[in-house]
Every structure is written in structure tokens, then in C-alpha cells.
Amino acid sequence: MVQQIEVGPRVRLNTDRVLHAAVSLADDVGIESLSMRRLAQELGVVPMALYKHVANKEELLDGMVGVIVGEIDPPVRDAGWRSAVRQRILSAREALLRHPWARQVLESRTNRTPAVLEYMDTFIGMFLAGGFSVDLTHHVMHALGSRMWGFTQELFQDPAGADTEGKAEVPPEVQAAMFQEMSTRYPKILQIAMAAKHDDGPVVGPGCDDQFEFEFALDLLLEGFDRLHRQDWTSARAKLVRG
Amino acid sequence: MVQQIEVGPRVRLNTDRVLHAAVSLADDVGIESLSMRRLAQELGVVPMALYKHVANKEELLDGMVGVIVGEIDPPVRDAGWRSAVRQRILSAREALLRHPWARQVLESRTNRTPAVLEYMDTFIGMFLAGGFSVDLTHHVMHALGSRMWGFTQELFQDPAGADTEGKAEVPPEVQAAMFQEMSTRYPKILQIAMAAKHDDGPVVGPGCDDQFEFEFALDLLLEGFDRLHRQDWTSARAKLVRG
DNA sequence: ACCTGAACACCGTTCAAGT
DNA sequence: ACCTGAACACCGTTCAAGT
Numbered sequence: 001m002v003q004q005i006e007v008g009p010r011v012r013l014n015t016d017r018v019l020h021a022a023v024s025l026a027d028d029v030g031i032e033s034l035s036m037r038r039l040a041q042e043l044g045v046v047p048m049a050l051y052k053h054v055a056n057k058e059e060l061l062d063g064m065v066g067v068i069v070g071e072i073d074p075p076v077r078d079a080g081w082r083s084a085v086r087q088r089i090l091s092a093r094e095a096l097l098r099h100p101w102a103r104q105v106l107e108s109r110t111n112r113t114p115a116v117l118e119y120m121d122t123f124i125g126m127f128l129a130g131g132f133s134v135d136l137t138h139h140v141m142h143a144l145g146s147r148m149w150g151f152t153q154e155l156f157q158d159p160a161g162a163d164t165e166g167k168a169e170v171p172p173e174v175q176a177a178m179f180q181e182m183s184t185r186y187p188k189i190l191q192i193a194m195a196a197k198h199d200d201g202p203v204v205g206p207g208c209d210d211q212f213e214f215e216f217a218l219d220l221l222l223e224g225f226d227r228l229h230r231q232d233w234t235s236a237r238a239k240l241v242r243g
Numbered sequence: 244m245v246q247q248i249e250v251g252p253r254v255r256l257n258t259d260r261v262l263h264a265a266v267s268l269a270d271d272v273g274i275e276s277l278s279m280r281r282l283a284q285e286l287g288v289v290p291m292a293l294y295k296h297v298a299n300k301e302e303l304l305d306g307m308v309g310v311i312v313g314e315i316d317p318p319v320r321d322a323g324w325r326s327a328v329r330q331r332i333l334s335a336r337e338a339l340l341r342h343p344w345a346r347q348v349l350e351s352r353t354n355r356t357p358a359v360l361e362y363m364d365t366f367i368g369m370f371l372a373g374g375f376s377v378d379l380t381h382h383v384m385h386a387l388g389s390r391m392w393g394f395t396q397e398l399f400q401d402p403a404g405a406d407t408e409g410k411a412e413v414p415p416e417v418q419a420a421m422f423q424e425m426s427t428r429y430p431k432i433l434q435i436a437m438a439a440k441h442d443d444g445p446v447v448g449p450g451c452d453d454q455f456e457f458e459f460a461l462d463l464l465l466e467g468f469d470r471l472h473r474q475d476w477t478s479a480r481a482k483l484v485r486g
Numbered sequence: 487a488c489c490t491g492a493a494c495a496c497c498g499t500t501c502a503a504g505t
Numbered sequence: 506a507c508c509t510g511a512a513c514a515c516c517g518t519t520c521a522a523g524t
Contacts, residue, residue, distance in 0.1 A: 012488085013488085035515085035516065036516085036517060037515085037517085045489080045490095046489070046491080047517085048489075048490065048491085048518085048519090049488080049489050051518075051519095052487085052488060052489075056517075057517065057518095104350075104351060107347075107350055108347060108351065117428070117429045117432060118428075118429070120429070120432055121428075121431045122431075124431040124432060125431050128431060128434075134437075137435050138435040139459050139460075141435065142457075142459065142460060143459060143460035143463055145395035152385075152388035152389065185360070185364075186361070186364040187364070188364045188367040188368050188371060189363055189364050189367060191367070191371075192367055192377055192380050192384065193381075212482070213382060213386070214385075216382050216385065216386060216478075216481075217382075217385060217386035217388070220386055220464060220468075221467075223467060224463040224466060224467055225463075228463075235459075238459070255507085256508085278496085278498080279497085279498060279499085280496085280497070280498085288508075289509055289510080290498085290499090291499085291500090291508075291509065292507080292508050294499075294500095295506085295507060295508075299498075299499075300499095
């Protein structure tokens with residue numbers, strides 16, 4: 001699991017080492033178990049030593065986000081806006097999927113760190129380079145929202161995730177009872193959940209093809225953006241129509 | 244600010260009273276300051292007394308979400324799916340806006356409480372009643388994601404929000420320097436930010452019409468859903484095409 | 487310049503006891 | 506049946522001191 005020990009001459013701490021240690025500690029033990037004290041221990045150092053390199057825990061989290069954002073590929077060159085945007089979002093998605101805690105941290109934070117701003121700036125650049133008006137680009141960015149990072153709120157999240165080991169298996173008869181309960185109380189949820197499972201396999205469990213769902217919504221939006229772009233959509237006109 | 248005092252015969256605690264006290268405490272002091280101890284104090288009771296009515300803090304948060312979800316209007320009757328969905332989402336949005344902490348709590352949680360399931364079930368029902376296939380409804384729900392709750396990740400969030408009082412005002416010359424810095428490092432962000440401010444007023448500050456942005460993206464999606472629905476879209480066919 | 491020790495003001499939660 | 510007191514094992518962070 002977590003590497004530690006670290007004998008020999010104590011390596012000098014620096015912000016980068018702190019940040020990367022924090023990232024891999026969060027990868028290993030989960031974000032909820034990441035504390036300044038625990039991180040210090042991992043680095044073989046007293047808690048207060050960290051405060052020379054990050055001002056506080058908030059800044060630590062911002063720095064960790066920065067590390068992950070740094071793993072996202074820059075926009076591909078010489079491609080249309082649509083494929084450039086699509087590829088970059090899917091690259092972001094891959095980076096975020098490597099660090100399951102990152103989604104939550106990204107969302108919980110009002111990020112205006114240089115790394116995040118840099119990402120957004122080049123992101124916006126893809127639309128502008130594709131001939132989008134500044135106006136449309138602005139609204140398009142809002143429409144994407146967190147999808148820009150390659151994720152959306154999952155509808156039917158697995159409970160907690162993390163340690164699947166500790167939890168006792170649900171015995172089949174209890175599972176059947178839960179199923180019964182669901183089908184009478186929430187029949188429609190069950191219906192669409194069953195539809196997803198149909199061609200996959202297990203009736204209960206995470207049978208959704210998340211990647212398909214993500215691309216479904218993404219392409220729907222991209223299609224819409226494209227249409228508006230070709231129509232020379234402006235927000236002023238839209239507001240007029242809306243009244 | 245926070246009402247407390249509460250003299251006279253101590254009212255008996257119950258889960259409902261605990262939950263509602265927690266909601267209004269979070270409204271008042273912010274979710275990050277909501278602790279079991281603080282809540283107990285607010286109710287004029289020792290911390291441990293709460294544990295007779297909620298199993299732990301997680302369950303408290305789930306219960307608080309339940310209270311907010313209960314404030315969302317049920318689907319309107321005798322309307323087309325599109326207007327029913329639209330109205331309900333905007334009603335959810337109003338409820339969530341009344342409790343600024345709710346968005347974050349909703350997102351941080353793997354909610355499968357009865358209140359949330361009930362909301363989703365009736366939500367799904369609107370599409371099915373509109374003649375959507377179970378298949379399309381499933382994907383459409385994923386595409387909506389957290390937009391179902393009436394919010395999306397805000398692009399340019401105000402830092403932290405909450406106590407605007409304590410923070411010292413940024414002096415104009417510093418503001419100008421920040422502006423300068425932004426325009427050279429993140430020129431495109433500035434461009435689209437300026438576009439938003441154009442007809443509003445202050446150059447810096449929250450000049451975005453959040454409601455417009457929200458409806459812009461929502462209508463783009465609804466439009467897309469409608470098109471797929473009329474084309475008798477199926478995921479099987481879509482996967483075939485995609486390869 | 488960087489790290490340490492001890493302390494402060496908090497957390498959520500358990501356990502055994504009170505009425 | 507409900508509430509209390511005292512305690513446990515944690516937090517993030519400050520301050521003054523060490524090398």
C-alpha cells in the first residue's frame with residue numbers, strides 16, 4: 001500500500017515533494033484520510049514542517065489540483081475546434097480518473113490558481129481559434145461547466161467506493177428484498193437501471209457504461225454548439241426572443 | 244444572526260427538529276462551521292443527545308438534503324414533458340439557491356436516501372410519460388446529471404462567498420495590477436469575462452447572469468433530447484455507428 | 487533557512503452512567 | 506426512553522524555540 005520507511009539521509013523538503021506526496025497519499029488512502037499530520041508522517045517529518053512549504057491545507061489542496069491539471073494534455077494542434085475540444089476533455093477525463101479524489105476536490109474549491117486559469121485559458125482558445133464569437137464562447141463555457149474537466153455528477157454512484165474489502169457482502173436474500181422494495185417504491189428508477197444492465201450482465205451492480213454516457217452528453221452539447229455557431233447566435237438576440 | 248437563547252421548558256428533541264435546526268444553522272453559519280457540537284449547543288443540548296436521533300454526521304447531512312429536496316415542487320400535471328422537466332428543474336434551482344451549502348453537500352454525497360430516490364423516480368416519470376423510450380430516458384438522465392438539481396459547476400465562482408464583511412476591500416491600484424496580470428497571462432479568459440460585463444456595469448466582480456447561463460445550457464440539452472426522441476434514437480444504434 | 491515541541495482550540499464518537 | 510459526563514483519538518494551526 002503506502003510506501004513510507006524512507007531510511008538514509010533525510011531529503012530536503014520542498015513544495016513539489018510535499019504536493020506529490022499528498023497526491024499519492026490521497027490516491028492510496030482517500031482524500032478524507034489525508035490530513036496534514038498524516039502527510040507529515042508519510043514524509044518522515046513533524047506536522048509543522050509542512051507549513052514552510054504550503055501556507056495551509058487549502059493551499060495544499062489547490063496545489064494538488066495543480067499537479068493533476070498538469071497531467072492533462074495541451075490542445076492538439078491543427079484540428080478543428082470540435083475535435084480539439086473533444087480530445088482535450090477526454091484527456092482531462094483520463095487524468096481525473098487516475099485520481100478519484102480529484103473530482104470532488106475540484107468541485108469543492110473555488111479554484112483560481114494559475115494552473116486552473118491556464119487550463120481554462122487554452123480551453124477558451126480552442127473555440128476562439130475555431131471562429132466562435134467571444135459571446136458564444138462565453139456561454140458555451142458555462143454550458144460545459146464541470147464537463148470541461150471530463151466528468152459529470154454520476155447519477156447512480158457506487159456507495160463511497162474506496163475500500164470494497166471491509167464491507168460485508170450483502171447476502172442474496174437481502175439483495176432480493178431490496179430489489180422488491182425498489183420495484184414498488186421507485187419503479188421508474190428500476191426500469192432505466194434495468195435497461196442499462198440488459199446487455200451487460202449482472203442485474204445489480206455498476207453496469208453503466210460511464211464512458212458512453214459521458215460522450216453521449218458531450219456530443220449532444222457539441223452538436224448544439226455547432227448549430228448555434230453556424231447560425232451566428234448572439235446572446236443579445238436570444239434575450240430579445242426570450243423577452 | 245443565529246437565534247439561540249430558547250428559555251422555558253426544554254422541548255423534546257426529535258429527528259425532525261434536529262434536521263431543521265441543522266438546515267438553518269448551515270444557512271446561517273455555513274456548512275463548514277456546522278458541527279455536531281455546535282448544533283447541539285444551538286439546540287441547548289449536550290452533543291451526545293443528537294446521536295439518539297441521527298446515527299452520525301453522515302446521516303445528519305443526508306437528512307438535511309432530504310429537507311431541501313422536500314422543498315422542490317412536484318412535477319406539474321397536464322404539461323408536455325419538456326415544460327414539465329424545465330419547470331421542475333427551475334423549482335429545484337430555487338430551492339437550492341435558498342440554501343447555498345446544499346449544492347456542495349448534494350455533490351459530495353452518494354445519495355440514495357428515500358427523498359433523493361423519490362425525486363429521481365418522479366423525474367424519470369416525466370420523460371416516460373412524454374413517450375420517451377426507457378433507453379433514451381436513461382441516457383438523458385445521465386446527460387442532465389447534476390443539472391437535474393438546478394445547478395452546474397459555476398465557471399467563475401466568487402471566492403468562498405459567505406462572509407464578505409471580514410475581508411478587507413482590495414484597493415483600486417492592486418485591482419488594476421491584477422487586471423494587468425490577467426490580461427497578459429490569461430488573455431482569453433479576460434476576453435470572455437469582459438463580454439459578459441459589457442452591458443452590466445462593473446468590470447470586475449460577479450457580472451454574469453447565472454440564470455441565463457443555466458437556462459442556455461438546459462435548453463440546449465432539451466433541444467437535443469427532443470431531436471433524438473423524434474428520431475427514435477436508440478443506444479444500440481448509436482453504439483453501432485460509433486463502432 | 488528550515489525544522490521541532492508543546493500547546494490551543496477544536497472535531498466526531500464510544501461507553502457507562504444517570505433520570 | 507431519552508439525556509448526560511467524561512474520555513478517546515483525532516484535527517488544523519500558532520508560537521517560541523532550536524540548529
